[in-house]
Amino acid sequence: MNATDPQPGTTRPHTGRRRNEAAHQAILDAALRLLAESDGTPVTIDAIARTAGVGKQTVYRWWPSKGAVLLDALADRADQAAPAPSTGDLRADLRTFIATTFDGAQRGTTAPALRTLAREAARDPHLAELMQTFTASRRTALRELLTRGRERGELAEDADLDLIVDQVYGLFWYRFLLGHAPLTADIADHLATTLITGNA
Amino acid sequence: MNATDPQPGTTRPHTGRRRNEAAHQAILDAALRLLAESDGTPVTIDAIARTAGVGKQTVYRWWPSKGAVLLDALADRADQAAPAPSTGDLRADLRTFIATTFDGAQRGTTAPALRTLAREAARDPHLAELMQTFTASRRTALRELLTRGRERGELAEDADLDLIVDQVYGLFWYRFLLGHAPLTADIADHLATTLITGNA
Amino acid sequence: MNATDPQPGTTRPHTGRRRNEAAHQAILDAALRLLAESDGTPVTIDAIARTAGVGKQTVYRWWPSKGAVLLDALADRADQAAPAPSTGDLRADLRTFIATTFDGAQRGTTAPALRTLAREAARDPHLAELMQTFTASRRTALRELLTRGRERGELAEDADLDLIVDQVYGLFWYRFLLGHAPLTADIADHLATTLITGNA
Amino acid sequence: MNATDPQPGTTRPHTGRRRNEAAHQAILDAALRLLAESDGTPVTIDAIARTAGVGKQTVYRWWPSKGAVLLDALADRADQAAPAPSTGDLRADLRTFIATTFDGAQRGTTAPALRTLAREAARDPHLAELMQTFTASRRTALRELLTRGRERGELAEDADLDLIVDQVYGLFWYRFLLGHAPLTADIADHLATTLITGNA
DNA sequence: ATTTAATCGAGACGGTACGTCATGTCTTCGG
DNA sequence: CCGAAGACATGACGTACCGTCTCGATTAAAT
Structure with a gap:
C-alpha cells in the first residue's frame, strides 16, 4: 500500500x-x-x-516522518512482489517462496536500502508500524500457501502455521540484518524441507 | 517521578x-x-x-560509546546466564534452553531494556558489534548442545546446526521485537520438537 | 476574537x-x-x-509588496490629510500644523497601525521608498508654510527651512516610535514657539 | 552596559x-x-x-536574541563614547556634543552597522528595549549638559530640557536613517544655536 | 608532609539534523 | 479571465544531542 x-x-x-x-x-x-x-x-x-x-x-x-518516505520509496520498487506460487506441491511452493524472498531482498540496491530501512524502523515507531503493515501482507501470503498445503494433507492438522511463518521470516531478518551467514537458494531448500518434515 | x-x-x-x-x-x-x-x-x-x-x-x-554503556548495564543484570542444560536427551535440553532464553528475556525490566538496546544497536555500529559478541556466547552454547545431540545420533549427520541455531534466535528476536506473537514455554516446546523432527 | x-x-x-x-x-x-x-x-x-x-x-x-498593501491600507484612512493652515500668522500656522500632525497620528487605531508600518518599512526597502513618497508631501506642505512665513518676514532670511522641517518630523517620529514622551498640543505649541524664536 | x-x-x-x-x-x-x-x-x-x-x-x-548580539557588538566598539564636554559655555558645549554624536555615528563602518541595528530593532522588541537602554545614557549626558547651562542662566528657567534633547536625537535619527539630508558640523552648529536661542 | 596525578561534577565548545515558519511564485479549478 | 485555495523552492529559526575539551575541587599514592 x-x-x-x-x-x-x-x-x-x-x-x-x-x-x-x-x-x-x-x-x-x-x-x-x-x-x-x-x-x-x-x-x-x-x-x-x-x-x-x-x-x-x-x-x-x-509524509509524516522520515521513515514513511523511506518505506514508500522502497515499496515503490518492491510493488512487483512475487505472487505466492501454487503448484500443488507444498515443499516446492515453500522452497520457491523462500528463495524468492531471499533473492528479492538481496538483488541490486535493495539490500542496503532494506537494511537501512530496518535500522531506521528500530528507532522510529511510526516507521515500525508502517513496516509491519508492509510485511504483514507477505506473511499472509505465506500463511495461505501453508494453509493450502495442510488442506492437501501435506502438513499435520495441528501444525502451528504462524510459528512456521515466523521461523521463515525470523531466520530471514536475523541473517539479513546480521549478515553473519548466507541466505542462498540452498538454505531456502534446506529450510523448506526441514519445516515440512518437522510439521508433517 | x-x-x-x-x-x-x-x-x-x-x-x-x-x-x-x-x-x-x-x-x-x-x-x-x-x-x-x-x-x-x-x-x-x-x-x-x-x-x-x-x-x-x-x-x-x-565506555567508548553510548551503546557500550547500555550493553554493560544489561549484561550486569543478565550475567547469571543459564548454563546450557545437558541431560542426555536432546529434545529436553533444547526445549529447556529455548524456554530459558524466552523467559529470561521477558522477565521483569529486562524486556523493555533489551528491546531498547536492540533498537539502539540498529543505528549504532559500535553497539551492534558489542551485542554480537555478547550474543555469540549464547549461540555457541546452543550449538554445542546440538553438537552433543548429533554425536548421540539424535540429529542427522548432515544437519545444518548453524541453521537450527539461527532458526531459534531468528524466531526469538523476530517475535520479541515485533511482539505480534507470544514467546511462551509451549512455543519453546513446539519449536524444539519440530526442529529435531525436521533434522533427524 | x-x-x-x-x-x-x-x-x-x-x-x-x-x-x-x-x-x-x-x-x-x-x-x-x-x-x-x-x-x-x-x-x-x-x-x-x-x-x-x-x-x-x-x-x-x-500590490507589489507587503509594504505596499500596508501603506495603501493606511493611506486609505489618512487620505483626509489636513490642508496646511494659512492664517497669515506663522506661529499659529506652525502650531496648528504640528498639533494636527500629532493628533492625526495618534487618533484611534492609526497609532498602532502607523507604528507597525514604520517598523515594517525599516526592513522592507520597497515600503521604505513608498513611505518616503507618502511623507514627502507632508514635508513639502510644511516647508511651504515656512516659506510663506519667511516671505512675510517672520523668519530670518538665512533660516534653514529644511532643518526646521526635519526638527519637526524628527521629533515627531522619535517620540512616536519610542513612546517615552508625549506628543501633545502643549508640546506642539512649545515647539512652534522655540523653532520660530530660534530662527527669527 | x-x-x-x-x-x-x-x-x-x-x-x-x-x-x-x-x-x-x-x-x-x-x-x-x-x-x-x-x-x-x-x-x-x-x-x-x-x-x-x-x-x-x-x-x-x-545572548537571548539576535538583536542582543548585534547591540553588544556595536556597544563593544562605541564604548569609547565621547564624554560630554563642559567648558562653561553652553552653546559651545552643545555644539561639540552634537557634532561629536554626528561624527561618531558616521565614522568608518559604524554607520552601516548602526543603520542595520536600528532596522533590526524595529522588528525585534527585545533589541528595541536593549537599544533604548543604550541610548538612554547618551540622552542623560546631554540632559545634564543642558542642566548645567540652565543653572548658569544660559537657558530659561522653564525651558523644556527633554524637548531639547529629543529635538537633537530626533533630528539625528531622522536624517541618519533616511539619509535625505546631511549631518555635518555646520548643521550641528546651526542646531545648537537655534535651540539655545529658542529656549533662552 | 608534600607533592603529584588521576578522577570527579559541571558545563562550554564546534557540529549536525531536526521540524516549523514565512516568503513570493506557481498551478488548478469553479464561477 | 478572475479569484480561492494551496503546493512549491528557499532559507532562517531555535532546540536537542553528539563527542570533545576545559575548569576547580577532591583525594590517594608516590615521594
Whole structure:
C-alpha cells in the first residue's frame, strides 16, 4: 500500500494547486538512492530534499516522518512482489517462496536500502508500524500457501502455521540484518524441507 | 517521578586517583533505569549522566560509546546466564534452553531494556558489534548442545546446526521485537520438537 | 476574537472577469485591522489573506509588496490629510500644523497601525521608498508654510527651512516610535514657539 | 552596559568550563562585520556563527536574541563614547556634543552597522528595549549638559530640557536613517544655536 | 608532609539534523 | 479571465544531542 495515495471515498473538491508528481517521484528516487548508497550513516531529510531538489517542507507536507518516505520509496520498487506460487506441491511452493524472498531482498540496491530501512524502523515507531503493515501482507501470503498445503494433507492438522511463518521470516531478518551467514537458494531448500518434515 | 532526576540522597564522595566504583554503578543503574522506562525515544548520554548525577566525561572515560554503556548495564543484570542444560536427551535440553532464553528475556525490566538496546544497536555500529559478541556466547552454547545431540545420533549427520541455531534466535528476536506473537514455554516446546523432527 | 479569522457573514461573491472591488477593500480592511491589533509581531501576507478570506495571489496581483498593501491600507484612512493652515500668522500656522500632525497620528487605531508600518518599512526597502513618497508631501506642505512665513518676514532670511522641517518630523517620529514622551498640543505649541524664536 | 557581563554580587562558585573569551570576541567581531557589510538584508544567526567559526548554540548560550548580539557588538566598539564636554559655555558645549554624536555615528563602518541595528530593532522588541537602554545614557549626558547651562542662566528657567534633547536625537535619527539630508558640523552648529536661542 | 596525578561534577565548545515558519511564485479549478 | 485555495523552492529559526575539551575541587599514592 502506498501511504501517500489519496484516501478513497474522500471526494474532496480539491481546490488549489495539485501535488507535483515530479517532485513526489524525485523525493522517492532521492530517498531510494540515498538508502542504497548509505554507508550505515542515517539518511537525513535535508539530504533527501537537497538531492531531490525540493524544499524540506514539501517532504513534510506529504509524509509524516522520515521513515514513511523511506518505506514508500522502497515499496515503490518492491510493488512487483512475487505472487505466492501454487503448484500443488507444498515443499516446492515453500522452497520457491523462500528463495524468492531471499533473492528479492538481496538483488541490486535493495539490500542496503532494506537494511537501512530496518535500522531506521528500530528507532522510529511510526516507521515500525508502517513496516509491519508492509510485511504483514507477505506473511499472509505465506500463511495461505501453508494453509493450502495442510488442506492437501501435506502438513499435520495441528501444525502451528504462524510459528512456521515466523521461523521463515525470523531466520530471514536475523541473517539479513546480521549478515553473519548466507541466505542462498540452498538454505531456502534446506529450510523448506526441514519445516515440512518437522510439521508433517 | 521524572526519570532524569538525579537520585536523591545518593551522596557519592569523590575518590580521586582511583576509579569511583559508586559513580560507575550509578551510571549503570541510570542506564538500566532509562532503558527500562524508555518509551521508544532513544536514551541519551546526557540523560544517563544527569540521572546518575555524573559528568558526561565520566561516562566517556569508561565506555567508548553510548551503546557500550547500555550493553554493560544489561549484561550486569543478565550475567547469571543459564548454563546450557545437558541431560542426555536432546529434545529436553533444547526445549529447556529455548524456554530459558524466552523467559529470561521477558522477565521483569529486562524486556523493555533489551528491546531498547536492540533498537539502539540498529543505528549504532559500535553497539551492534558489542551485542554480537555478547550474543555469540549464547549461540555457541546452543550449538554445542546440538553438537552433543548429533554425536548421540539424535540429529542427522548432515544437519545444518548453524541453521537450527539461527532458526531459534531468528524466531526469538523476530517475535520479541515485533511482539505480534507470544514467546511462551509451549512455543519453546513446539519449536524444539519440530526442529529435531525436521533434522533427524 | 482572533484577528486571522475570516470575517463572518461577509459573503462576498466572486465577480469573475473584472477586478473584485469587495476583495480589494477586504484586503485593505484586513491589513488595517492586523496593523492596528499587531502586538509588535510582524504582519504576514498569509495572515492578511486569511483574514480577508482571499487567496495570497490576489494580494500579490494588485500590490507589489507587503509594504505596499500596508501603506495603501493606511493611506486609505489618512487620505483626509489636513490642508496646511494659512492664517497669515506663522506661529499659529506652525502650531496648528504640528498639533494636527500629532493628533492625526495618534487618533484611534492609526497609532498602532502607523507604528507597525514604520517598523515594517525599516526592513522592507520597497515600503521604505513608498513611505518616503507618502511623507514627502507632508514635508513639502510644511516647508511651504515656512516659506510663506519667511516671505512675510517672520523668519530670518538665512533660516534653514529644511532643518526646521526635519526638527519637526524628527521629533515627531522619535517620540512616536519610542513612546517615552508625549506628543501633545502643549508640546506642539512649545515647539512652534522655540523653532520660530530660534530662527527669527 | 554589556549584556554579557557577569552579574555583580552573584558570586557563583563557577563549576564547569569557563566561557571562551576568544569565541565571545569572534562572535562580536563577526556580528559587527556582517552588520557593516550588510546590504540591507538582515543579518542571520547562522551567518554570524559561521563567520565566527562557532556553533550556533554558543551564540544562543550567551545572548537571548539576535538583536542582543548585534547591540553588544556595536556597544563593544562605541564604548569609547565621547564624554560630554563642559567648558562653561553652553552653546559651545552643545555644539561639540552634537557634532561629536554626528561624527561618531558616521565614522568608518559604524554607520552601516548602526543603520542595520536600528532596522533590526524595529522588528525585534527585545533589541528595541536593549537599544533604548543604550541610548538612554547618551540622552542623560546631554540632559545634564543642558542642566548645567540652565543653572548658569544660559537657558530659561522653564525651558523644556527633554524637548531639547529629543529635538537633537530626533533630528539625528531622522536624517541618519533616511539619509535625505546631511549631518555635518555646520548643521550641528546651526542646531545648537537655534535651540539655545529658542529656549533662552 | 608534600607533592603529584588521576578522577570527579559541571558545563562550554564546534557540529549536525531536526521540524516549523514565512516568503513570493506557481498551478488548478469553479464561477 | 478572475479569484480561492494551496503546493512549491528557499532559507532562517531555535532546540536537542553528539563527542570533545576545559575548569576547580577532591583525594590517594608516590615521594
